[in-house]
Amino acid sequence: GHRVDRNxxxxxxxLRYETLHHRLLDLAGTFDVSxxxxxxxxxxxxxxxxxxxxxxxxxxxxxxxxELRSSRYAKYARNWGSVAMDLFLR
Numbered sequence: 001g002h003r004v005d006r007n008x009x010x011x012x013x014x015l016r017y018e019t020l021h022h023r024l025l026d027l028a029g030t031f032d033v034s035x036x037x038x039x040x041x042x043x044x045x046x047x048x049x050x051x052x053x054x055x056x057x058x059x060x061x062x063x064x065x066x067e068l069r070s071s072r073y074a075k076y077a078r079n080w081g082s083v084a085m086d087l088f089l090r
Contacts, residue, residue: 006089010051017044043076050086
């Protein structure tokens with residue numbers, strides 16, 4: 001079957017959002033995009049944290065719990081589907 005590699009997934013997601021971040025920073029002198037930049041930076045932090053979770057799935061639990069408590073899964077991901085991905089995929 002088709003297997004999703006968490007590391008590849010997050011590497012590509014981070015590349016997309018970091019590229020968007022750089023483009024928004026370029027626009028910052030012309031338009032007021034500070035709120036969008038701030039939200040985007042928070043999303044990038046969320047993705048980086050998810051990408052860098054420990055390899056051991058049990059050790060990921062505190063990171064997942066913190067992200068659930070902060071509502072960042074609900075805000076920046078597909079919530080429970082993303083939690084399941086982080087919990088069960090290598």
